[in-house]
Structures are given as C-alpha cells and as structure tokens.
Amino acid sequence: MPTHPLGCHRPRISDRIVFDKMLQLLRFGCSYQAIADTTCSATTIRNRRDEWIRLGVFAELRRIALDAYDRIAGLLLDRIAVDGSITKAPGGGEVAGRSPVDRGKQGLKRSGMTDGYGIPLGRVLAGANRHDSALLAPTLDLLDDLGPLPDDITVHLDAGYDSAKTRALLAERGLRGRIAHKGEKAPIQASQRWHVERTHAWQNAFQRLARCYERRATVINAFFDLADATITVRSLIRRAWTTHRWSHRPHRCP
Known part of the structure; x- marks a missing residue:
C-alpha cells in the first residue's frame, strides 16, 4: 500500500x-x-x-449465499410465495409514502418473494400507499435472475391479489396461481404463503428494516441484501444440521 x-x-x-x-x-x-x-x-x-x-458488494454477498444454499440444500422454486409488508419510514425518502395503516404517516412497503421454504429471493420497494397487486409484476421479474427455473411453478398469494388482472398476469408468464379468495376465512383456504410471511418477520427482526430512516433506495436495498444473506446462511446451517456433517461443526444449531 x-x-x-x-x-x-x-x-x-x-x-x-x-x-x-x-x-x-x-x-x-x-x-x-x-x-x-x-x-x-x-x-x-x-x-x-x-x-x-x-x-455491488451487498448484492454479490446475497447472490453467493443464495447460490450456496441452492447447491447444498436446494431452492424450492416449483412453489414460490409473494406478499407485501409495510414498515415505518419516519424520515421519508425516495420509496416512502403515506401509510394507510399508520394514520397517514410515512411508511415503506416491500413486495417480497420467497421459495417454498421461505428463502428470500428478492424484493421490490415502494411507498406504503402502493397496492400489493401493482407490485406483483416487477416482483416476479426477479425470477429472471435465478437462472433455470422449473417448468411448473405455483405462486401462492393472499386475498389482496384476488383479481382477474392478477390471474391474467400469471397466465402470461406461464405460472399457476393459488390465490386466497376475498371474503373467505384464512384457515379454510390456508396455503403455502405463510413462508413469505415468516420471512417478513425474520427481516423485521433487523431493527434497521423494521423502522427505516434511510432515504435512498440504494442504501435500503443494500441493508436488505445484507439481511437476506444472513437469513439464507442461518437457514442453510439449520437445514444442513440434519443432512450434512463437516469438520468443526458447532455443538448446537444457532
């Protein structure tokens, strides 16, 4: 130097x-x-x-963690789940908007996508006032970055996506949709979308994402990439604990 x-x-x-x-x-x-x-x-x-x-360090870190998980445990891409989550954004910023669930205060919405186990595959950021269904198309576009995909993919969605427009969008992309129907109670029509809801909870455990003061979308995405890499590595260790053995393996699963 x-x-x-x-x-x-x-x-x-x-x-x-x-x-x-x-x-x-x-x-x-x-x-x-x-x-x-x-x-x-x-x-x-x-x-x-x-x-x-x-x-591109944060994005590359997330990609490395995702590739390692896919190589060792295998991503379940034949069934994916998409859902939105609203968090607080007191500082406003490029992707903040008036939150309909927080008295019009500034909020951040992320439309997240996970595989069948709940491994985060990416997200789209928007203001809290954006509807989930409007973010479905750019969220599904993230599948293009995952390489070869199964021929038959089922997308699990909640009742907020229950519309003819959503079904037409899935049909154009060759995807099958399992969408909850409006007006029916969730336990009766429970599907595999709970994986993405659990992943949202994992992400909200990182306080910088649960209450975001960052104003630039690039910075927010960087922290999300770092959180997703952490979640993926943790999940890999948990799953590999019962299927793999390696030297210096920890005495207990974290």
Whole structure:
C-alpha cells in the first residue's frame, strides 16, 4: 500500500471493522454516530457503505449465499410465495409514502418473494400507499435472475391479489396461481404463503428494516441484501444440521 510522502497519511480502516459496524447497524437500528467509536468514525462507515454499494458488494454477498444454499440444500422454486409488508419510514425518502395503516404517516412497503421454504429471493420497494397487486409484476421479474427455473411453478398469494388482472398476469408468464379468495376465512383456504410471511418477520427482526430512516433506495436495498444473506446462511446451517456433517461443526444449531 502506498504511503504518504510526509509520513502522515492515515491508514485505511480495515474492511472487517467497517463490516462489523454495518451488521450492528442492521441489527440494532441505531444511528451511525451512535455506533461509531475510536476504531471507526460515522463518516468512514457511510463512505465505505457507498463504496460497497457502487461495487455491488451487498448484492454479490446475497447472490453467493443464495447460490450456496441452492447447491447444498436446494431452492424450492416449483412453489414460490409473494406478499407485501409495510414498515415505518419516519424520515421519508425516495420509496416512502403515506401509510394507510399508520394514520397517514410515512411508511415503506416491500413486495417480497420467497421459495417454498421461505428463502428470500428478492424484493421490490415502494411507498406504503402502493397496492400489493401493482407490485406483483416487477416482483416476479426477479425470477429472471435465478437462472433455470422449473417448468411448473405455483405462486401462492393472499386475498389482496384476488383479481382477474392478477390471474391474467400469471397466465402470461406461464405460472399457476393459488390465490386466497376475498371474503373467505384464512384457515379454510390456508396455503403455502405463510413462508413469505415468516420471512417478513425474520427481516423485521433487523431493527434497521423494521423502522427505516434511510432515504435512498440504494442504501435500503443494500441493508436488505445484507439481511437476506444472513437469513439464507442461518437457514442453510439449520437445514444442513440434519443432512450434512463437516469438520468443526458447532455443538448446537444457532
């Protein structure tokens, strides 16, 4: 690494230190100033975050985790689930809107897609005032990034998607839909969409996603990619615990 000619150049903060700070920000949802200390300043965290976003580090981390899961446990792509989730966005921002379930306060909606086990496959961000069905098409477009797909795919949706427009959209893409009907109680028509609802709960356990103060969509997506990678690795360890053995395996499943 080149040094300053006067010998006063400060060395670059280790990526490991900054990455640990990013994980703490994601989990606890605190401010950059609160997480900064003598090892790393808030400005350094923001600058390194933006640098990694430009380089596609967070998206690549999520892709690596997803590929590893698919190779070892196998993604269940013959049945997927899509659903929306609204969280608070007190700071507003590019993808915030008036929340219909929070007295018109600023909120963030994510239209998430998971496989048959609940592994997050991607999400589309929008304002809380956007209807779930309007985000279905761009959410299903994320399937194109997953490579070869099964010939027969069933999409599980809740009653909010119960419309002729949704069925026509699925038919155009060669997908089968299992959609809950409006006016019928959920236990009677329960399907496999609970996997995506569980994944939303996993994501909301990361406080930075449950109450989002970030204003830029690229930054929000970066934190979601980091959370999805964490969820995928955790799920892989849990599933591999009963099917695989490896050296230095932990004594208990985390």
